[in-house]
Amino acid sequence: MMEVTNNAPAGIVVWEPVFDADTLLAAGAVTYAAGTLLGRITASGKLTHYASGNADGSEIPVAVLLDAEVFTGAGEIPFRPILAGRLKRVDLVAHGVGAITQAEADQLRDYSIIALSTTQLASLDNQ
Numbered sequence: 001m002m003e004v005t006n007n008a009p010a011g012i013v014v015w016e017p018v019f020d021a022d023t024l025l026a027a028g029a030v031t032y033a034a035g036t037l038l039g040r041i042t043a044s045g046k047l048t049h050y051a052s053g054n055a056d057g058s059e060i061p062v063a064v065l066l067d068a069e070v071f072t073g074a075g076e077i078p079f080r081p082i083l084a085g086r087l088k089r090v091d092l093v094a095h096g097v098g099a100i101t102q103a104e105a106d107q108l109r110d111y112s113i114i115a116l117s118t119t120q121l122a123s124l125d126n127q
Contacts, residue, residue: 012066012091018084018112022047022063026071034068035091037061037100037108038081047081051095052104061104062111064092084112 012034024038025046037050039058050061063081071077092115094100100108105115 012064012082013088014066014082015086016084017066017082019066019080020083022079022081023076024048024065024069024079024081025076026074028071028074030071032065032069032071033093033096034065035087035093036065036096037092037094037104038063038065046076049096050104061094061107061113064108064113082113086114086116088118089115090118 023046024032025041025044025048026032027048030049032049038047039050039054039060040047040062042057047063048058050058052059063083064087066080066082069077069079089100089105092100092105094104100115108115
């Protein structure tokens with residue numbers, strides 16, 4: 001008997017990425033998923049999760065988190081965010097809940113981050 005295993009692609013796929021050293025800030029215990037949109041707080045110059053309702057600078061998405069980051073409490077960590085490149089739109093997370101809007105994808109373009117619409121065809125090919 002033959003066993004069939006479907007291999008699903010996982011993680012954030014980036015084409016032509018640009019990274020740079022920066023600081024990620026969290027107000028409390030939180031886990032930021034890979035692909036989280038990040039905004040820059042104007043007063044401190046540090047990155048935090050993007051939230052369209054904020055008024056501190058983080059309401060504008062300027063970077064993307066490549067790997068998940070876990071905070072056990074309030075604080076900051078050094079990291080290397082994606083500052084430019086092409087990414088699969090389905091991998092991007094806004095507001096900690098998932099799918100980004102077209103308006104958010106358009107805002108990312110201002111910072112040379114291109115959110116590409118993709119169709120996964122490999123799942124049927126892997127059987």
